[in-house]
Amino acid sequence: MDEILTKQELHNLAMNIVGKQLEADGFEFLGVNSKLKRDPQFVVLKDKVLHFIIVRAISYPQDAHAYDPLFMQTIKTHAEKFEAKTYYAGVGLGHGKDYGKPVIKNEEYTLVYKGLQEVL
Numbered sequence: 001m002d003e004i005l006t007k008q009e010l011h012n013l014a015m016n017i018v019g020k021q022l023e024a025d026g027f028e029f030l031g032v033n034s035k036l037k038r039d040p041q042f043v044v045l046k047d048k049v050l051h052f053i054i055v056r057a058i059s060y061p062q063d064a065h066a067y068d069p070l071f072m073q074t075i076k077t078h079a080e081k082f083e084a085k086t087y088y089a090g091v092g093l094g095h096g097k098d099y100g101k102p103v104i105k106n107e108e109y110t111l112v113y114k115g116l117q118e119v120l
Contacts (some may be wrong), residue, residue, distance in 0.1 A: 003105040007057070010103060011036055014057035014091035017113060018042070027051070039075055043084075050084035053116065057091055060100045064092030064112045072119045087116040 005013070015034050022029070022044055030050075031043035042053040054075055058064040067088045076086040095101035096108025103109045 002107075004102045005105055008036055009105070010057035010059070010093055011055070013093060013103070013109075014055050014089075015041055017091055017111065018053065018055050018089045018116075021115065022053070040079075040086075041089075050079075050082055051087060052079040052082075052084045053087045053089055055089045055091065057093055059102065060092070060094050062092075064090040065114055065117065066090070067117075067119075076119050086119040088119055089113070089116050 012034055015032075019032070019042070022042060025046070027044040027046045029042065029044055033039075033041055039054055040052040041055040042051075044051045044053065052075060054067070054072065056067070067090060072086065072088060079086045090113070092099075092112030093103050094110040095103055096110055099110040099112070
């Protein structure tokens with residue numbers, strides 16, 4: 001029987017994808033929070049600048065790169081207290097053979113990820 005990934009497992013997968021990119025880009029990890037509905041997911045430092053990064057695992061038909069501007073403004077306001085920049089990392093995840101179907105445990109998956117989007 002095919003086992004569909006839970007919301008937490010999808011979130012963890014998205015976190016791993018973004019975390020590997022941050023590591024490759026030379027960010028220093030100060031804080032990581034992988035629990036659902038706990039924000040930000042990453043607090044990282046690069047070139048002496050603090051960054052707050054919100055990660056979301058998105059399923060079809062939602063747009064992985066669209067975020068809730070009101071929510072992100074709340075995070076941005078919080079980040080500004082720490083002189084931090086705010087970024088959104090939307091990770092679209094779907095089944096390997098059909099992006100419109102859910103991700104199945106231990107099977108290939110499809111990824112739609114354009115990288116970090118700065119919240120201005």
